[in-house]
Each structure stands twice: as C-alpha cells, then as structure tokens.
Amino acid sequence: MPDDDFLILPGVRGTVGKLAALARTGLMLCAILSIAEVVFLSGGYLLMGVLSGVLSSVILNLELFVLSLLVLWCHDVLLLERGYGFTRFLGYLAAFFSVICPVCTLYTTFTEKQLLLNQALLPFIVCLLFLLIFFVNLPNMEAATRILKIRLGIFPILTMCIFVFDQPGALLFAGIGKLLLLMIMAHPLRQLADIAPRVISMPPTEEPVDDEQRRSDG
Numbered sequence: 001m002p003d004d005d006f007l008i009l010p011g012v013r014g015t016v017g018k019l020a021a022l023a024r025t026g027l028m029l030c031a032i033l034s035i036a037e038v039v040f041l042s043g044g045y046l047l048m049g050v051l052s053g054v055l056s057s058v059i060l061n062l063e064l065f066v067l068s069l070l071v072l073w074c075h076d077v078l079l080l081e082r083g084y085g086f087t088r089f090l091g092y093l094a095a096f097f098s099v100i101c102p103v104c105t106l107y108t109t110f111t112e113k114q115l116l117l118n119q120a121l122l123p124f125i126v127c128l129l130f131l132l133i134f135f136v137n138l139p140n141m142e143a144a145t146r147i148l149k150i151r152l153g154i155f156p157i158l159t160m161c162i163f164v165f166d167q168p169g170a171l172l173f174a175g176i177g178k179l180l181l182l183m184i185m186a187h188p189l190r191q192l193a194d195i196a197p198r199v200i201s202m203p204p205t206e207e208p209v210d211d212e213q214r215r216s217d218g
Contacts, residue, residue, distance in 0.1 A: 005202055007077050013197045016073050020193035023066045027182040027189075030059045034175040041171070054109050056178070057166060061102040064126050064159075068095040070192065071130060080140035081205050087133045094129040097122050123163045127156040151184045158184065 006012060033056035040049035072091045075083045082088075101122050107115040116122075134152055141149060162177040164170075 016196040024189040
C-alpha cells in the first residue's frame, strides 16, 4: 500500500466523517451560545452572558483545529492530483497554529494574561492560510459545484470578520456572523460526513501514460 493510502483506511475515513459531523455540531453550539450571550447580557444576567461568550469563543477556536484536519484530508483525497505540495505544507502550518488558538484562549480566560505575544492574530493567520489554500487549488476543484466553491471561499473571510466583532460592543454582529457561518458550512460538512466513509481510492498524482505513448517515447 502506498504511503498516502493510509488516508483511505476504513478507520481514517470513519474518523474524518465523525470529525465533519462534530464540526457541524460545533458550529451549531457556537451560534447558539453567541446568541445566548447577547440575550443574557441584554437581560442583565452578566455571569451567564460571560460564560456563554467564553464557551462560544473556545468552541470557535476548537473549530479551527478540527477544520484544519479536515482541510488536510480533503486536500490529499478529494482534490485533483492530491493538490499541490506547497498548499499541503500550508495546511500543516494551519493545523499547527490552530492547535495553539484554543490553548491561548483558555489561558487568557483564566489568567487574564496573554500566553503568546500577539496571540489574537493566530486565528487570522489560520483563516488566511485556508483562503490561500482554497484559491491556489481552485484549478484542482473542477468536480466541485459553483455553490460549494463560493461557500468554501466565504468561510475563512466570514470567520475573520467574526473574530473582529467578537468583543464587547459588537457581540450582536459576531452572533449574526456565527449564524451565517453555520448556514454556509452546515451542508458541506454534512456532505463530507456522508462521503468520507465511502471513499475507496486516492486520486492519481499525475495523468497515466498509455501504452502507445510509452512505445513512442521508447
């Protein structure tokens, strides 16, 4: 079995499907908690509002990590010729930064101090990497529908906007953004959860050379 074929082992495919379903559920919880935050704070329930907001923020940061894993799998399994090596590296880089995001969020929540310098920029870096991976690999996404490409292109931009507005004074806009994010990504994630366990082969890395061409080259 080629080294990359472990990505289509039954256990891996099943895990990817479960991660996609988990990501979809996470987006739902993130949106619900964000709206609850606005409602509680408007009603004067400060503790419940703050708690809802913190949980929503942590979940959104965890979403970046789960989605980065899904991006890596889709890059090698679903893209034409398994995508580009350069964007695969960017995917690993996004996964690395996305691991740090929830850790920094939790640390700052409990200590009111920053774990890393300029840690607020990490989610933006991850989203920019997602956006670059998407645009560079557009030629390798010919099988994807136009609406799916639009959704995938909007996703990192909208996520960056949510992180901009996810602060006192703009929480309503952040909540609306999280609802929109759920509406945009729920269907693609549900499709991935259904499709991933049924993938049976990896895409070829290059066009096969037929016998006639081999004879002419010889």
